[in-house]
Amino acid sequence: xxxxxxxxxxxxxSLVGGYGRVPVVHGIDLSVAAGEVVGVLGHNGMGKSTLxxxxxxxxxxxxxxxxFRGADVTADPPHRRALSGMGYVPQGRGIFPQLSVRDxxxxxxQDHGGDDEMAAMDRVLADFPRLSALIDREGSTLSGGxxxxxxxxxxxxxxxxxxxxxxxxxxxxxxxxDEIAQTLGHLRDAQGLSILLVEQNFDFIAALSDRVLVLERxxxxxxxxxxDLADAAKVDAFLGFGAARSTRVRAHPAxxxxxxxxxxxxxxxxxxxxxxxxxHHPPAVRPTPHQPPAAPATTMPQVSxxxxxxxxxxxxxxxxxxxxxxxxxxxLGQFAAVMEGYIQTYDRVNAAPDNLPISRYPRNSGYxxxxxxxxxxxxYYKTEVHGAVDGPLRGKRIxxxxxVALAGVPMMNGSAILEGYxxxxxxxxxxxxxxxxxxxxxxxxCENFCLSGGSHTNATGPIHNPWxxxxxxxxxxxxxxxxxxxxxxxxxxxGDQGGSIRMPASKCGIYGMKPTHGLVPYxxxxxxxxxIDHVGPMTQTxxxxxxxxxxxxxxxxxxxxxxxxxxxxxxxALGRGCRGLRIGILKQxxxxxxxxxxxxxxxxxxxxxxxxxxxxxVDVSLEEHxxxxxxxxxxTVEGLQDLMMHGNAAGTNYRGLFLPSLTDHVGTWRNRADExxxxxxVCMFLGEYFQTQxxxxxxxxxxxxxxxxxxxxxxxxxxxxxxxxPTMPMKPQPIPPADCSIADYIQRAFEMVGNTAPYNATxxxxxxxxxxxxxxxxxxxxxxxxxxxxxxxxxxxxAFEQSGEWRNM
Numbered sequence: 001x002x003x004x005x006x007x008x009x010x011x012x013x014s015l016v017g018g019y020g021r022v023p024v025v026h027g028i029d030l031s032v033a034a035g036e037v038v039g040v041l042g043h044n045g046m047g048k049s050t051l052x053x054x055x056x057x058x059x060x061x062x063x064x065x066x067x068f069r070g071a072d073v074t075a076d077p078p079h080r081r082a083l084s085g086m087g088y089v090p091q092g093r094g095i096f097p098q099l100s101v102r103d104x105x106x107x108x109x110q111d112h113g114g115d116d117e118m119a120a121m122d123r124v125l126a127d128f129p130r131l132s133a134l135i136d137r138e139g140s141t142l143s144g145g146x147x148x149x150x151x152x153x154x155x156x157x158x159x160x161x162x163x164x165x166x167x168x169x170x171x172x173x174x175x176x177x178d179e180i181a182q183t184l185g186h187l188r189d190a191q192g193l194s195i196l197l198v199e200q201n202f203d204f205i206a207a208l209s210d211r212v213l214v215l216e217r218x219x220x221x222x223x224x225x226x227x228d229l230a231d232a233a234k235v236d237a238f239l240g241f242g243a244a245r246s247t248r249v250r251a252h253p254a255x256x257x258x259x260x261x262x263x264x265x266x267x268x269x270x271x272x273x274x275x276x277x278x279x280h281h282p283p284a285v286r287p288t289p290h291q292p293p294a295a296p297a298t299t300m301p302q303v304s305x306x307x308x309x310x311x312x313x314x315x316x317x318x319x320x321x322x323x324x325x326x327x328x329x330x331x332l333g334q335f336a337a338v339m340e341g342y343i344q345t346y347d348r349v350n351a352a353p354d355n356l357p358i359s360r361y362p363r364n365s366g367y368x369x370x371x372x373x374x375x376x377x378x379x380y381y382k383t384e385v386h387g388a389v390d391g392p393l394r395g396k397r398i399x400x401x402x403x404v405a406l407a408g409v410p411m412m413n414g415s416a417i418l419e420g421y422x423x424x425x426x427x428x429x430x431x432x433x434x435x436x437x438x439x440x441x442x443x444x445x446c447e448n449f450c451l452s453g454g455s456h457t458n459a460t461g462p463i464h465n466p467w468x469x470x471x472x473x474x475x476x477x478x479x480x481x482x483x484x485x486x487x488x489x490x491x492x493x494x495g496d497q498g499g500s501i502r503m504p505a506s507k508c509g510i511y512g513m514k515p516t517h518g519l520v521p522y523x524x525x526x527x528x529x530x531x532i533d534h535v536g537p538m539t540q541t542x543x544x545x546x547x548x549x550x551x552x553x554x555x556x557x558x559x560x561x562x563x564x565x566x567x568x569x570x571x572x573a574l575g576r577g578c579r580g581l582r583i584g585i586l587k588q589x590x591x592x593x594x595x596x597x598x599x600x601x602x603x604x605x606x607x608x609x610x611x612x613x614x615x616x617x618v619d620v621s622l623e624e625h626x627x628x629x630x631x632x633x634x635x636t637v638e639g640l641q642d643l644m645m646h647g648n649a650a651g652t653n654y655r656g657l658f659l660p661s662l663t664d665h666v667g668t669w670r671n672r673a674d675e676x677x678x679x680x681x682v683c684m685f686l687g688e689y690f691q692t693q694x695x696x697x698x699x700x701x702x703x704x705x706x707x708x709x710x711x712x713x714x715x716x717x718x719x720x721x722x723x724x725x726p727t728m729p730m731k732p733q734p735i736p737p738a739d740c741s742i743a744d745y746i747q748r749a750f751e752m753v754g755n756t757a758p759y760n761a762t763x764x765x766x767x768x769x770x771x772x773x774x775x776x777x778x779x780x781x782x783x784x785x786x787x788x789x790x791x792x793x794x795x796x797x798x799a800f801e802q803s804g805e806w807r808n809m
Contacts, residue, residue, distance in 0.1 A: 015064035039209035047218040048198035087160030092365025097140035145176030359407035378482035391437030399489035427524025444479030448677035452749035474504030481508040499756025502768035506727035506780025517763030521556040529639030546570035579614030588625035589725025606771035628758030641687030679749035727780035
């Protein structure tokens with residue numbers, strides 16, 4: 001019996017599903033026969049992981065059917081599907097880091113009346129000899145490739161008939177990719193295991209699959225047979241898959257050649273019985289012993305042509321029209337012919353390794369907590385990544401804003417468009433925190449593409465204020481602020497382009513420092529606009545804030561925002577008191593049109609407390625404060641349109657750290673633009689209009705004017721040590737309802753940035769301190785100083801903190 005005649009074990013019909021109100025998979029039809037391997041190939045953001053979660057029951061289907069071995073399992077929960085013979089290995093492995101390899105395997109054993117636990121383990125380990133040698137090692141000490149092997153082996157402890165595999169080669173060294181391919185090929189050929197495999201690694205999926213489905217924007221747009229996969233020209237013409245990952249950096253074999261598993265297209269036995277009663281045998285080809293990843297090649301590899309897709313005539317015509325060029329078809333053809341030699345350079349660049357930093361500390365991907373663990377919707381993912389055994393942050397539990405790359409842990413940046421993306425590197429700040437002994441406990445929800453000072457734009461729903469549910473926690477680092485305020489994390493990393501550290505710190509009653517621009521490297525963090533991007537600490541205490549800044553500050557050689565930053569021992573400022581400090585009460589920070597009287601009153605009372613501690617208060621006026629907020633707008637909206645949207649969160653014209661996988665994923669926004677938040681859409685409209693209609697002149701004018709405005713701030717700061725004003729002119733506001741008007745949605749996103757945004761545009765350091773409650777909601781006072789003068793801010797902030805319980809002020 002041929003595989004085409006084999007019994008259909010999995011049948012998916014008209015399947016629709018996604019996350020909350022956001023559809024991702026649109027009417028999928030597919031089937032997998034007994035003993036068949038079906039690959040699903042697609043770029044990031046196309047719905048591959050979502051498809052597997054829907055099939056396994058991890059997400060509910062909105063409509064459609066899933067049938068397994070003839071039974072309708074659409075309404076069955078995941079554990080029932082597992083008991084029926086479906087196995088699932090999620091993206092990111094998901095092993096238990098504190099358990100040994102043995103206990104990870106034991107955890108997955110299921111009693112079906114066949115093998116006992118030890119027999120099942122012996123059966124599985126026979127196919128995974130590398131794991132036998134690591135049987136007593138903790139999962140956290142394994143390499144990424146070894147963790148992937150463990151995840152696969154653990155799934156097989158249940159003797160599934162159908163295996164759902166999500167990106168098994170992601171972040172894995174080539175030797176273990178080969179090992180995984182050999183093992184899967186053996187299990188399929190010898191035991192009749194059916195596999196549904198989603199991947200971006202074309203070499204892997206083409207060598208292993210009987211047929212490959214192409215997934216684009218949540219729909220199956222085509223299929224390639226085994227014969228098709230062996231035809232390089234047909235594959236390239238059909239897919240144009242230049243962005244697909246490749247296992248190797250040497251010359252590319254023809255797609256479909258058996259370079260991974262060294263096998264020909266297999267023939268199928270008759271439909272096998274359930275694998276629950278089948279014996280397992282070791283693979284015929286044993287993998288080689290574990291070797292560390294090879295160093296990146298120093299020379300450009302040789303590649304076969306057509307590894308990146310060539311422009312079609314229609315694409316050439318579209319580009320000419322966009323450039324306002326009048327060309328004949330013949331002229332376009334001539335240009336295309338000349339371009340071929342240059343495009344071959346891109347082939348060689350495409351085949352080379354990405355030269356990315358290596359993540360040194362073991363980790364697993366963690367998990368996405370449910371509502372009972374996440375009542376304020378502050379968490380995106382929980383994990384536990386342990387750093388060095390000792391250091392200044394030893395044992396400190398740190399949460400990261402979800403625009404900060406943590407290798408192996410998903411990152412969505414508040415947007416459904418990035419759902420399913422997992423970075424392969426650690427941001428510089430993450431590496432520094434781990435080197436200092438910290439424990440990264442997870443990723444915190446942020447606003448949609450970080451474009452809101454409210455907390456209502458995240459694609460999964462609003463983030464709630466820990467002091468009053470239904471009220472804003474602030475943005476865009478709202479999740480971080482909530483988790484620090486509630487004690488679920490000791491410290492947090494936030495980002496700040498218009499107040500996004502200081503505003504949620506004020507709304508949640510914690511300490512948030514936006515350091516001098518460029519003091520802390522932004523490398524490995526999703527940007528908005530380089531001249532306003534800041535990253536900094538959010539903590540429960542001033543001492544922790546100063547300590548954290550000591551750890552993360554300084555040059556990394558990768559961030560173009562940094563220009564010889566000056567670092568200090570910020571903790572040495574603690575305990576000095578504020579006697580003799582001159583604090584300027586900035587007139588324009590108070591009595592603003594959007595100001596609330598109780599906020600101004602609390603902040604003026606905070607100023608008097610500084611006076612009681614020995615500081616000298618000075619009234620100062622700076623008309624440029626309001627001008628700075630005006631100038632921040634064109635810099636932000638035009639800059640984000642260039643860098644974050646058109647530039648796919650990477651842009652050009654600078655030397656720095658680029659993450660191609662992130663660029664690919666962010667670029668999918670063009671296919672899903674309706675899912676962008678209203679707050680981002682209005683910024684895009686503004687940025688695009690003024691960039692195209694006025695050729696970017698206002699961006700340039702605003703940057704020129706900001707130099708003069710910054711000089712005015714520094715002139716005032718020459719006469720005082722600090723400026724003082726409300727962090728925000730208003731208390732936390734109610735979260736707008738889901739059906740609110742576009743105008744209300746956008747107002748709640750940007751109504752509070754008048755005092756914070758100027759210090760993003762100038763780059764001056766600014767910190768929010770909690771200074772009291774009104775109507776049960778926190779209020780923050782902001783201190784500002786000269787460039788790299790964070791020490792004086794900490795000196796005053798610590799004295800204020802130690803003067804009394806802020807909740808009672």
